[in-house]
Amino acid sequence: MASWAREELLACSIARLIGDAAHVAVGAASPIPATACALLRAQGRPLRVSLLHKRAGNPFTEGSRELFDLAGQGRIDVFFLGGAQIDGAANVNLVQAGAHRFAGSFGSAFMYFTARRTILFREEHSPRVLVPKVDFISAPGSSPPQVWRRGGAQALLTGKALFAWQPQGKRFRLASVHPGNRPAEIRELTGFDYDAPESVPLTPAPSSEEIRLLRGPVAREIAPDYPDFARRVWASGAAA
Amino acid sequence: MHDLPANSPQFLADAEAIAAQIPDGAYLALPPDYSLVAMAVVRALVRRRARALRLLGVPVLGFCADLLIGAGCVASVESSAVSLGEAGAAPRFTEAAESGALRVIDATCPMVHSGLQASEKGVPFMPLRGVLGSDLMARRADWKVIQNPLSTQPDPIVLASAIEPEVALFHARWADRCGNVWIGRRRELATIAHAARRTCVTYEALREGDMLEDELLAPGVLASVYVSALAPAARGAWPLGMADLYAIDDAHLMQYAKDARTREGFERYLNDFVWQAGPGKSSSPAASRA
Numbered sequence: 001m002a003s004w005a006r007e008e009l010l011a012c013s014i015a016r017l018i019g020d021a022a023h024v025a026v027g028a029a030s031p032i033p034a035t036a037c038a039l040l041r042a043q044g045r046p047l048r049v050s051l052l053h054k055r056a057g058n059p060f061t062e063g064s065r066e067l068f069d070l071a072g073q074g075r076i077d078v079f080f081l082g083g084a085q086i087d088g089a090a091n092v093n094l095v096q097a098g099a100h101r102f103a104g105s106f107g108s109a110f111m112y113f114t115a116r117r118t119i120l121f122r123e124e125h126s127p128r129v130l131v132p133k134v135d136f137i138s139a140p141g142s143s144p145p146q147v148w149r150r151g152g153a154q155a156l157l158t159g160k161a162l163f164a165w166q167p168q169g170k171r172f173r174l175a176s177v178h179p180g181n182r183p184a185e186i187r188e189l190t191g192f193d194y195d196a197p198e199s200v201p202l203t204p205a206p207s208s209e210e211i212r213l214l215r216g217p218v219a220r221e222i223a224p225d226y227p228d229f230a231r232r233v234w235a236s237g238a239a240a
Numbered sequence: 241m242h243d244l245p246a247n248s249p250q251f252l253a254d255a256e257a258i259a260a261q262i263p264d265g266a267y268l269a270l271p272p273d274y275s276l277v278a279m280a281v282v283r284a285l286v287r288r289r290a291r292a293l294r295l296l297g298v299p300v301l302g303f304c305a306d307l308l309i310g311a312g313c314v315a316s317v318e319s320s321a322v323s324l325g326e327a328g329a330a331p332r333f334t335e336a337a338e339s340g341a342l343r344v345i346d347a348t349c350p351m352v353h354s355g356l357q358a359s360e361k362g363v364p365f366m367p368l369r370g371v372l373g374s375d376l377m378a379r380r381a382d383w384k385v386i387q388n389p390l391s392t393q394p395d396p397i398v399l400a401s402a403i404e405p406e407v408a409l410f411h412a413r414w415a416d417r418c419g420n421v422w423i424g425r426r427r428e429l430a431t432i433a434h435a436a437r438r439t440c441v442t443y444e445a446l447r448e449g450d451m452l453e454d455e456l457l458a459p460g461v462l463a464s465v466y467v468s469a470l471a472p473a474a475r476g477a478w479p480l481g482m483a484d485l486y487a488i489d490d491a492h493l494m495q496y497a498k499d500a501r502t503r504e505g506f507e508r509y510l511n512d513f514v515w516q517a518g519p520g521k522s523s524s525p526a527a528s529r530a
Contacts, residue, residue: 028300028325053274053325055487063275063428064299068350072369094321095346095375101337103329104321105376106300107349113370138348140373146394147372227490228326 088192090141249419259284355403359435419464
């Protein structure tokens with residue numbers, strides 16, 4: 001029995017992906033990316049985090065318009081996108097799949113171009129979500145050379161594995177599988193084709209120091225903005 | 241582009257009177273759930289059986305749109321998303337969109353902002369980076385691509401056509417007797433108001449004096465030239481929040497998300513919190529069942 005929650009492993013993975021970024025922006029309903037940012041700050045990293053939905057002390061005084069203007073100017077290093085569907089060409093669909101209607105594209109069609117790096121993040125790892133080709137492109141994974149584009153996908157993180165994006169070949173490469181999963185299962189549960197090394201590493205489990213921070217200062221910081229998430233993951237530890 | 245009027249604000253009695261100012265079929269601009277939604281007016285629109293509203297999400301919508309859609313008030317939604325955030329999918333929107341009962345005009349956030357900014361300036365369009373290669377382009381005849389006229393290299397760029405809402409609707413912390421309203425940090429509401437033909441506002445409290453004469457308040461003020469009608473509505477954003485006055489009622493929204501998954505559950509919700517909570521009724525809109 002693992003002594004950490006899946007959400008904690010994912011937050012630690014995202015924290016590593018954020019790496020040495022100076023400014024990370026977090027959009028709608030993204031408690032795990034927000035947790036990753038809070039973890040980095042708790043570790044003493046001088047990271048600027050712009051949380052669009054921060055309830056008290058929100059960094060924006062012109063609403064979400066300011067987030068997009070910052071991104072357009074190049075002031076945002078890392079952003080996160082999810083997807084009702086994500087395909088092997090890193091296209092993102094937030095609109096519809098078959099008869100199913102989803103919330104909508106949000107700012108994806110802009111942020112995917114303007115943020116320096118985008119971390120694709122979707123917990124569900126299934127052929128339903130990771131498809132050969134999306135039904136609708138909310139935001140394209142790549143653009144022709146004449147189309148202005150500052151950034152694009154860095155990686156795709158799911159509840160079971162981490163893929164690195166290879167902009168040259170426009171394909172994903174399996175970077176690691178999370179503890180409890182096997183590469184063969186990942187192949188079976190992924191609807192698109194991808195590259196993989198002979199031997200696939202295991203995603204590192206959270207260290208005891210990371211767990212200590214997550215359940216202490218990080219939980220306290222996240223709870224006001226994502227109360228339901230904090231209750232679910234940290235139950236007692238999240239009392240603000 | 242149409243000429244827009246210099247409005248002179250009309251003080252009305254309550255949220256019902258504001259709802260009466262919003263005609264059926266109106267192109268109605270609304271803020272997201274986190275940004276001062278005039279929920280008392282939204283409930284009054286349901287009660288007055290408003291029909292065929294064309295909602296514009298600036299740039300996304302949530303609870304208020306789901307309520308209006310479920311109550312049959314809406315013909316179309318133009319938005320970058322409709323979602324209840326942490327409470328999950330917007331159930332009435334999802335069902336209406338999937339059944340084809342609702343026309344959905346998909347957008348992406350900065351295209352909405354840019355279209356409103358074009359209207360603010362009285363120009364026909366505003367260019368924006370990104371978006372090219374998105375399937376949204378094929379659905380939006382009003383989004384055009386041109387070659388950047390200032391570049392000698394191939395450089396296609398998308399244009400957001402000016403968005404001209406008929407009515408902007410939101411809730412404010414204060415109004416003063418001059419008809420100025422205080423929206424604080426929610427300056428995106430000023431953008432909506434600048435772009436809209438008419439702006440209807442409810443407010444928590446009336447403040448004595450002219451807020452524009454107060455240097456600390458003035459930067460958070462939307463001046464009365466944009467405001468066409470305003471009315472008091474204490475806790476007028478509930479169950480959504482009002483800055484530091486009252487927080488969003490998460491438990492209520494979670495309960496709504498659950499109830500509204502079925503038509504019957506939604507009707508029950510309307511009965512408990514909209515039909516029974518009209519003006520003069522005993523049930524206070526601030527009393528949450530959840």
